[in-house]
Amino acid sequence: MRIRILVVLALCAGLKLLGADKTAPSVQEFTIDASRSTVEFALGAVFHTVHGRFTVKSGMVRFDAATGRASGQIVVDLRSGNTGVPERDRHMHEEVLESERFPEAFFSPDRVTGQISSEGHVLVHGILRIHGQDHEITVPARVSVHERQVSGSANFVVPYVKWGMKDPSTFVLRVKDTVNVTVNLVGTAS
Numbered sequence: 001m002r003i004r005i006l007v008v009l010a011l012c013a014g015l016k017l018l019g020a021d022k023t024a025p026s027v028q029e030f031t032i033d034a035s036r037s038t039v040e041f042a043l044g045a046v047f048h049t050v051h052g053r054f055t056v057k058s059g060m061v062r063f064d065a066a067t068g069r070a071s072g073q074i075v076v077d078l079r080s081g082n083t084g085v086p087e088r089d090r091h092m093h094e095e096v097l098e099s100e101r102f103p104e105a106f107f108s109p110d111r112v113t114g115q116i117s118s119e120g121h122v123l124v125h126g127i128l129r130i131h132g133q134d135h136e137i138t139v140p141a142r143v144s145v146h147e148r149q150v151s152g153s154a155n156f157v158v159p160y161v162k163w164g165m166k167d168p169s170t171f172v173l174r175v176k177d178t179v180n181v182t183v184n185l186v187g188t189a190s
Helices: 002-017 086-097
Strands: 027-032 038-045 048-064 070-082 104-114 120-130 133-146 149-158 179-189
Touching (some): 027 070, 048 086, 048 104, 048 179, 070 086, 120 149
Antiparallel strands (some): 027 048, 027 179, 048 070, 070 104, 104 120, 120 133
16 A cells, blocks of 8 residues: 555656646736836937836736737826926827827737746737827836736837827927837736
8 A cells, every 4th residue: 555655656746747737827817006017218309318107007917828828908097197397298298199089008918938937038029009009019028926926127119200199309309209118017916
């Protein structure tokens, strides 16, 4: 009887080493904590850089480690955009973002390349819907998972003028036609 128990234990251990242990799901779901997540931007201009921030409204992402497929959506409240200068913010909302007409931006991931782990660097591919148009993008991101806490950060460039938004440059003040975006997301894995 004792030998039979040892054989069963050895067989179970061998199957686990071979990867037959299917207790760890390949599909993970991450819920974004909007109150701890941010979207910041930097717009280069003559003699200075304009810095600002948007509020993350909500988000949920599903990721299948076996296939790299992803789904879900991250929603950013464009009406929350703030640079700290009321007149500039009014112009940004009325003339460039048209945030009353297009109040939100949505990122919908569809695949992830790389390993999500305790300290993983990945490429996230998906669709960014902003100003009423869909744009395919691939964003390099750093994702950390510690127990059930998930954090991710990404930096990328948005060619906002090329994407149909108005260039706010004037005869005197010139700004770049691209804006640098930094996204920091915090959430939990279910």
